[in-house]
Structures are given as structure tokens and as C-alpha cells.
Amino acid sequence: MRFTKMHGIGNDYVYVNCLEEKVEDPGRVAKLVSDRHFGIGSDGLILIKPSKNADFEMDMYNADGSRGAMCGNGIRCVAKYVYDYGLTQKTNISIDTKSGVKYLELTIDNGKVSLVKVNMGKPILKASQIPIHSDREQVIRQPIDVEGREYYITGVSMGNPHAVVYMDDIKNLEIERIGPAFEHHPAFPDRINTEFVHVLDRSTVEMRVWERGSGETLACGTGACAVAVASIVNGYTDGEVTVKLLGGDLRVFWDRKEDLVYMTGPAAIVFEGEILL
């Protein structure tokens, strides 16, 4: 299987051009290629496919082989892939995902994509649609007991489910212990991605993420959007937020009039190769 390894601020995936390659059993392949000792090493696998509804389709899998509906860092890399490899000449493209068609604006420098702005669509705050089990319509700063300690979560879906937790100290967080406890907590019937966030000022936050199916990653695009929305809803920040992640920064803007979230960030190619499956 021919592949390209790419990353969006350190959130790395193996990308396969399925206009040319056929991948049988993508869940199994995702586990195999993601292994950092016995595989290529990545947070998962992303297949770029032809689409009837959009210019291309993105089909994404986490490192444990589970399928994700949407990937914010991945979709910017798909945009870079299709433009840089000449699959399109368009600088405004549409990409179908399991959470609907997304629209992207590409910035080109010296003939290559340097930055991508993605219309991430409407954030979902309704608990039953995230899904989070709750007796409330929305989960805004609601207490939850995780491993005997009380945390306050704000629930947001950006096509995939997120629980946002505010903390004073995220640097010394034992994320390897607490991340899985959130991910598998009975309040989250589809598991959850959890963002641990420290607010720096009214337009800047820093976060770490424990991703459903992949563990701690250096960045999560949908997570950054969920954090921006949660921070605005909780009154911590205003409409435009810089989200600082371990692998770099993303700019997120929530247009409240249109109820649309826009995310802007870079995408990079690391290397190309071929792997025997």
C-alpha cells in the first residue's frame, strides 16, 4: 500500500489515495500502520476517496481501528494532499465526511498549500445528540465523578463528541490515567474525546487532549473547536480564540449569527512510502 505520512500541528495520520489504492479492512490497517514500534507510527489512518456529494471524501480511523466521523487536523491535510499532488487545482474545495460535507479555503505559497481554513459547521450542545447521558438538555459546567474525583464538564459535538474540562494546571495532569477513565465513563455511550483546558486570557486558551481511540495526541482540530465554543458559552472568552495545543496553535472563530465554527491552521507532508500489509 502506498501512503503519505502527514500531520496537522503534530496530529499525525497515514494518508492513502483511494482514487488509486484499495484498502480492505481499514480498521485492521489503521491498527497496523499506527503502531509506533511495529508499524509506520501515527494517530490513525485517513483514506482519501472519490465522492458523489463533494470534491473528495475523507474516511478516518483512530489508532485502535475505530472509525471517527470527523477530524479537524486530518481534513486540512486532505486539502493539502489533493492540491499539492495535483488531484485538484481548486483553492475552495468541499470534502464529504461521516458528519457531512465541509467547505475549505486553501492558502497557497510557492505552489503548495500552507494554511487551510475549514468551515467546521454548527456545534451541537444538546446532550442527547453529543451523546452524553444527562438529565439536562445541555451539559454546561456539569459535575461528573471520575475515579472518585469531581470534575466539571461542558459537552460539545463537532461531528464527534467532546467533554471540555477547565483546570488551573494542565502541565502536571496525569493524562494517561485520567484520559481513559473519561473515555470509558458510563455517561458517554459512544466514548468521548476529553480536552483539559487552562484559560490564559479572553482570546487565548491552552489545552491537552485525550482522544477517543488514539490516546493523548499533540493536537485535535475538532477538540480545539469544541474548546472555543465551550469557552465562549462559559463566558471565559470572546468570539475568536487562539487555542494553544502541544503541537502548535489553531485559530477558531465561532460566527454566532450563522452559528458556524471556522478553524484555521497549517498542514504538512512528512514522508511518502510503501508498506506490505
Ligand SMILES: N[C@@H](CCC[C@H](N)C(=O)O)C(=O)O
Ligand atoms: N484528531 C482529530 C479527531 C479524530 C477522531 C476522534 N479521535 C474521534 O474518534 O472522535 C481532530 O483533529 O479532530
